[in-house]
Structures are given as C-alpha cells and as structure tokens.
Amino acid sequence: MNWLVHLNTTYEQNTDQIGKFEKKRNGSEYALIPVSHTTQSAHIEVNLDGKGGFVSAKVVDKSDAGTIIPCTEASASRTSAPVPHPLFDKLVYVAGDYAQYCDPPKGTPHEDYIEQLRSWCESAAAHPKVQAVYQYLAAGTLMTDLIRAKVLKVDDENRLIEKWTPAMEVKYGEKPELFKVIASDQSASFVRFAVQVPGEPEDRLWRDSSVQQAFIQFYELKLTEIDTCYVTGEQLPYADKHASRIRNSADKSKLISANDTSGFTFRGRFRTSRDAAAVSYEVSQKAHNALKWLIDRQGYTIDGKVFLVWGTEQLDVPDLFADSFTLYQDQDSEQSDGDRTRKEFANQIRKAIGGYRYSGDYKSNVIIMILDAATPGRMSIVYYRDMNKELFLDRLEAWHETCCWRHTHKKDENNQTVTFFGAPATKDIALAAYGSRANDKVVKGLIERMLPSIIDARKIPIDIVRSAISRASNPVGMDEWEWEKTLGIACALVSKTYEKGGFTVTLDTQCTDRSYLFGRMLAIADVLERRALSKTEEKRATNAIRYMNAFAQRPGRTWTTIQASIQPYQARLGTEAGYYNRLLDEVGSQLKVEDFTDKSLSGLYLLGFYSQRYDLYTSKKQKEEASDQENTDHEEGEM
Incomplete structure (x- = not known):
C-alpha cells in the first residue's frame, strides 16, 4: 500500500494545482x-x-x-x-x-x-x-x-x-x-x-471549479457504504470500482480491480474482494488522479510502459534516464565542450545535481515506479522503489561521474552536432547496443534493466556492453555521425565496466593492456591514412575503419593486412609520416611477443582507439591548457 500512501500524500500536498492546466511538449494540456x-x-x-x-x-x-x-x-x-x-x-x-x-x-x-x-x-x-x-x-x-x-x-x-x-x-x-x-x-x-x-x-464547464465542487458535493451524498480504509486506517466510504485512463484518456487498464465474482480472481482465498484489501473512495480517487498528473507532468512512456520518478516533498528530481547534457540544460549550467578535465566535469555534475538538494529535508524520499499492461484491462507495477532522496542523488551523481565519456550527438534544434562530456541517456544506450531500428519492446526492456546499474551501483549487464562494443566495431554499416555516437556510448559502458582501471578520454601512455595497445595502433593507422586522404580531398573510410571488426576478432593477422594497406599513404605523406611511424613503433614495442596473437580483443581496445585518436586530433595548445587546469585543480584540492 506504500504507493497509494505516497500518491495520496502527493495529491494533498498539491491541492493548489487542482484544475490548473499545463501544456505538454506536444501542445496538449493536462491538469491535476x-x-x-x-x-x-x-x-x-x-x-x-x-x-x-x-x-x-x-x-x-x-x-x-x-x-x-x-x-x-x-x-x-x-x-x-x-x-x-x-x-x-x-x-x-x-x-x-x-x-x-x-x-x-x-x-x-x-x-x-x-x-x-x-x-x-x-x-x-x-x-x-x-x-x-x-x-x-x-x-x-x-x-x-x-x-x-x-x-x-x-x-x-x-x-x-x-x-x-x-x-x-x-x-x-x-x-x-x-x-x-x-x-x-x-x-x-x-x-x-x-x-x-x-x-x-x-463559461467552460469543464474548467469551472464551482461546477466541479457542486458535483463532488452531490456525489458524496450517494456514497453510504463504509469500511476500514487500508491506507488511512479510517472508516470511510468504500471504493467498489477504481479508476482507469491512467496513462491516457483512451487507457482502459486498471491497477486495482476485483470485478470477477464468477471466476478465480479471489475465490478460494477470500469471500469478497474487500477481504483482500479495502481502499476508500477518496483515497482511490486522489491516488489515481495524482498518478495521472505525474505521468503527464514528468513521466516517460515507451510502448505503453511508463517510467515515473518523483519526490515526495519536492516533485522535481533529476531525470534518471537522461544524459549529462540534458542535466546541464535543465539546470542552466554552463555547457562542457567535452575537451575539459575530468575534475571540471565532476564539479559541473555536482553543481547540476546540487540544485535539487536543500537543507532540512532529511525525510524526503524519491519514488521510482514502472507501470505496464500485459492486457488491455489489467495494469501492474512492474518496478517500485522508495529510496532516500540524498541516497538517490548520490547514486545518480556517481553514475554520471563513472559512466562518462566524450559524446558527439545531433541534439540541438538545428540538428547540429553537439559535443559533451558525461554519461549517455538510457534510450541512447539501447540504440547503441541494438541499433536505431530496435523496436520499442527491446528499448523499454533495456531501460528497465539499466535501473539497478544507475540507482544501486550494480554492474551494467554484460550482454548490453558486448552488444554496444560489437556495433561500435562495425562502423562501415552506419553513417559517420551515428558511428561516432555509438563509439562514445560504447566507450562509456566499457569505462564503467572497467571502473577500477580509471580510464578516461585522456590518453594513458602508461597502460600496457594488450587490447588498449592494439586499439592505439589502430587509431594511429586511421589518422595516418586520413591525413593522407585529406591532401587529395578523398572522402572514404580508411583501411583501419574497414577492417575494424575483423581487427577486434583477430588482431594479429588483421594488423598485418592493415600495415600493408597503409604503406602507400606513408609514402604519400613523406616526412610528415615520420611522427606516426615513430609513434607506431613506440606503441608496438610495449606489446609482449606472446600478446601478438589472434586472440580477440576486449572492449578496452575501443578506449585505446578513441583516446589515441582524440590525442592526435587535439592541438598542442589545448593539451597545455588542459594540463595547466589539472595542476590548478590539484593545487586547490591541497589548499
């Protein structure tokens, strides 16, 4: 009955909003x-x-x-x-x-x-x-x-x-x-x-509060059957039937229903439905109306499944399923361009989430509820969690700080590319793992499975990580922007999976992991060939990109093919290729002889690939500025 208690309380705390219409993003209106x-x-x-x-x-x-x-x-x-x-x-x-x-x-x-x-x-x-x-x-x-x-x-x-x-x-x-x-x-x-x-x-009767109050008074006189309400513990008029139209005005599914007196809904266990649970008419009405309002106000619906998060004292909480970019936008924080230090990013996340914290509210909780209907007439609460608000904010903050990477998305109003540093949205994780054509059933299932990883700090399900790695390793079948987005999300998931390794976008030249080093070599080959192609304004996938999937499965044999393929481009660059050749030799020398085999690579190769490529495309000036910022942050931390 906890969910009814919290919804009933939410209704009573927001009585000033009754009948006040607000607009959704699609232009339609809703009200408590x-x-x-x-x-x-x-x-x-x-x-x-x-x-x-x-x-x-x-x-x-x-x-x-x-x-x-x-x-x-x-x-x-x-x-x-x-x-x-x-x-x-x-x-x-x-x-x-x-x-x-x-x-x-x-x-x-x-x-x-x-x-x-x-x-x-x-x-x-x-x-x-x-x-x-x-x-x-x-x-x-x-x-x-x-x-x-x-x-x-x-x-x-x-x-x-x-x-x-x-x-x-x-x-x-x-x-x-x-x-x-x-x-x-x-x-x-x-x-x-x-x-x-x-x-x-x-003149609109559906918005006239005096007409609404008149009917409430009229109908109260007709409610004469009294019973003990399991929610309030008081003797109140009993609700024989409960509300439908919870998710939308055409929704016939109910959360509470016991109208099957001739079947086996409760026969054999209870004589009447009231023996199972009795809810008063007033509580049922308030709780269901509050639920409808919250779904319209801040719920997220996909394929009929509703994901809803709200605070018991302060309704607005950070969007549990959004990416860090949306979190910045919601708090009007200064955007990160993705090229800043991890320290600066962490401060920005704390600032955004800190806007939802306030002193003296030690008893406030956050309710996480997922609703779905298996049939047109019956709805169930498939997930329910009541947790302390401070714990919720701490877990969300940790998620955005640990499952973080540099992301490139098409997100603004003009469909322009936006780069940000942080955690990906759960829906984007689903599309990265299963493709843009994944049906809504797959997406809503993944979003639900990701919840424990966000609010309970559990590991991300390994099959999701592997699916994202597999798609990021197949860039040829995607548009460039889609692959860049998928690559960033896959790197974030791998970084979270190997959290103890402390991997960041910044290149780790001291890492001697086999997969990480092979990824660095692939990135060097990609940048080398791309630089050569840019001189003749050729726009096509490099050999490193074309062989990426095969490289992840059989790195030893495939690297021999890639190395042979880039030789003409090394000759085309002339002396400019010297830096890349020396870098290839430097990275290759860190590989042990027994590591140069066809054993498949782990997801860490994507981190090595991304970080090495990003390092090569970052100017010397930007690196110096980042280094100075890191030193400043370190000094401030010691003071």
Whole structure:
C-alpha cells in the first residue's frame, strides 16, 4: 500500500494545482483532476446561454480536446455496458433525437443520462449552469442543432454519415472538420458544454471549479457504504470500482480491480474482494488522479510502459534516464565542450545535481515506479522503489561521474552536432547496443534493466556492453555521425565496466593492456591514412575503419593486412609520416611477443582507439591548457 500512501500524500500536498492546466511538449494540456472526475478527449463543444438556449457549436481541435469530466464509479469503469457520465458524454447519451439520425441504441442510454442529470439538478448541490444544460438537453434537439450548425454531416436520407470516403467528397464537397479529429464515425463524438452567463468569467464547464465542487458535493451524498480504509486506517466510504485512463484518456487498464465474482480472481482465498484489501473512495480517487498528473507532468512512456520518478516533498528530481547534457540544460549550467578535465566535469555534475538538494529535508524520499499492461484491462507495477532522496542523488551523481565519456550527438534544434562530456541517456544506450531500428519492446526492456546499474551501483549487464562494443566495431554499416555516437556510448559502458582501471578520454601512455595497445595502433593507422586522404580531398573510410571488426576478432593477422594497406599513404605523406611511424613503433614495442596473437580483443581496445585518436586530433595548445587546469585543480584540492 506504500504507493497509494505516497500518491495520496502527493495529491494533498498539491491541492493548489487542482484544475490548473499545463501544456505538454506536444501542445496538449493536462491538469491535476478533482475527486470524482476523470479526463476524456472531446470532439464537439456546444455553447449555451444561461437559460439553456442553443448559441453555437464547433469541432474541438486535438490540442484542446482534453476535458475534465464529472464521473461516477460506474461510469469511470464502463466498458460495453451503457452507463452515463453525469454531465459530458457521447451523443448516444446526451442527444434525445439520436434515433432520428442513427440506428436506435441498445437499452435506454439517453433516458438514464437525463434521469441522472435531473437528480443532480434537483439536489442541494444543484448548479445554475448545469441546470441550463439540463433544460436544453431535455428538449431533445441537440443533433438537429449540430446538423444545422454544420458540425455533424448527414446524407441524402437524413442519416448520419458513418465514414467519409473520396466518393463523399465528390458528392458533398470538402471533408468536414469532425472527420479530421475522430477516429470512428460521427455517432461516437464526445460532447462538452459551455454556458455563457453575463458577469461570469468562466463559461467552460469543464474548467469551472464551482461546477466541479457542486458535483463532488452531490456525489458524496450517494456514497453510504463504509469500511476500514487500508491506507488511512479510517472508516470511510468504500471504493467498489477504481479508476482507469491512467496513462491516457483512451487507457482502459486498471491497477486495482476485483470485478470477477464468477471466476478465480479471489475465490478460494477470500469471500469478497474487500477481504483482500479495502481502499476508500477518496483515497482511490486522489491516488489515481495524482498518478495521472505525474505521468503527464514528468513521466516517460515507451510502448505503453511508463517510467515515473518523483519526490515526495519536492516533485522535481533529476531525470534518471537522461544524459549529462540534458542535466546541464535543465539546470542552466554552463555547457562542457567535452575537451575539459575530468575534475571540471565532476564539479559541473555536482553543481547540476546540487540544485535539487536543500537543507532540512532529511525525510524526503524519491519514488521510482514502472507501470505496464500485459492486457488491455489489467495494469501492474512492474518496478517500485522508495529510496532516500540524498541516497538517490548520490547514486545518480556517481553514475554520471563513472559512466562518462566524450559524446558527439545531433541534439540541438538545428540538428547540429553537439559535443559533451558525461554519461549517455538510457534510450541512447539501447540504440547503441541494438541499433536505431530496435523496436520499442527491446528499448523499454533495456531501460528497465539499466535501473539497478544507475540507482544501486550494480554492474551494467554484460550482454548490453558486448552488444554496444560489437556495433561500435562495425562502423562501415552506419553513417559517420551515428558511428561516432555509438563509439562514445560504447566507450562509456566499457569505462564503467572497467571502473577500477580509471580510464578516461585522456590518453594513458602508461597502460600496457594488450587490447588498449592494439586499439592505439589502430587509431594511429586511421589518422595516418586520413591525413593522407585529406591532401587529395578523398572522402572514404580508411583501411583501419574497414577492417575494424575483423581487427577486434583477430588482431594479429588483421594488423598485418592493415600495415600493408597503409604503406602507400606513408609514402604519400613523406616526412610528415615520420611522427606516426615513430609513434607506431613506440606503441608496438610495449606489446609482449606472446600478446601478438589472434586472440580477440576486449572492449578496452575501443578506449585505446578513441583516446589515441582524440590525442592526435587535439592541438598542442589545448593539451597545455588542459594540463595547466589539472595542476590548478590539484593545487586547490591541497589548499
């Protein structure tokens, strides 16, 4: 029940945000929903006057379709059964003249809707704007008015058109706006209402807090069945059914469900579902609404799986799945150009994460939750972690400092190359390990598997590291920018795997590891040939790059081939090749005779390759500046 406790607390701590709409990156809106309400995408908006007279109607744009609607326990959980929402609903419920233009519905949906609305309007919690809607809908002219307003389209037989085809366009003209926003036929349109009252600042009923409070008061009178709530320990009205639409307005999956009284959901263990657990209506509503809000606000969804992280006291926490570049951006920190010292990078990471720390908050926790649905109706919490906030920040800081390398990505608005120093994003790790065409199921599985490595300081699963090394060793099949990105990520994973070795981007000339030395030799051959090709402006892969995969598998035999291949380029460079030749001899002399075999190389060869190549492309001036900075950092540390 911990997750319900934390979500209920989060709701109560953010009551000032109830009903306040915010925009997502895609332009759609979301808000913290009041109790006894849910969300639905509306297709049609009807404007009435204060006396219930029809004023106008329009098709709702997709970006503005999000609507907070009053709901009952039964209507929030409805599937195929005709259970009306109290105020806003589909045409089959709200339109009294539905049967004039469509096939008659099963049951009595409109009569049930009108009876429920009348009950609200005659109660002590009646609202004048809701009464105006009731007066209008009781007349039964909604669809006729919508057809006259050219919101709905009928055919020659005065029947609602189910599907818009090219033949319809030839016959009736331009495609109606409603068909552009609805996936099914017009009869499934969801309708919301606005009531224009002089002097009232808000005519949109789905955003009018007084209408929302009126329904909450009305519905509370109907909740009479009391039981002990397992979350609060108090005697409160019991929730018989729990909310759906958790991930989005079309989501039918539930986290809590026990409606199968004839199957084997709880038979044999409990007499009723309450014997297993009883959750009060208020707690269920608050917890589920808080969860929906948090998912919209800061959740990350891929292929239906939701990754959510939030703080119990301070909602915003560093993005657990982002790279270091995003962390800098979120904190408006000065960007690193990737050519700075490790000390400077560590200070930058601490500064970015330090922005989320504050004194006196010793009891604050961070909740990590992953949700997924195996079937359309059932959702589960596949991962749940409640950890101290300071420990969370310490582990995240350690991750960014230890799984770090120099990265080259296409990340800015103009699709330009951005270079930064730090840890890669988990999604980028998945694409580096399995390719840009990896399906979402593979990606979401890897992201979940990476969690223990980030927040528990465990080793990265070795199969992920090996996959990244394998792809980084095959540059020929990728664009140059994609390979550079994959290479940087693979180096970060290898560096983290061999963390005790203390490998950095800076070249380690004292390292005598066989794989590292072979990687250095490959980099020297690559730079030598590339320099020769640049003189004739040839743009193609070097022999070192072409043979990279074979070199990683059989370094002894392949190096002989590469060395023979670069001889023409050594001759083309003339005296300029002397430096590279001496460097090759220097690195090669560090290899022992028994090391020069065809035994495959470990991932350390990528670190040697990257560091040697980066060292050769870095100017002498830049190296001196970096060295001076390191000396300054060392002196400051001693003071």
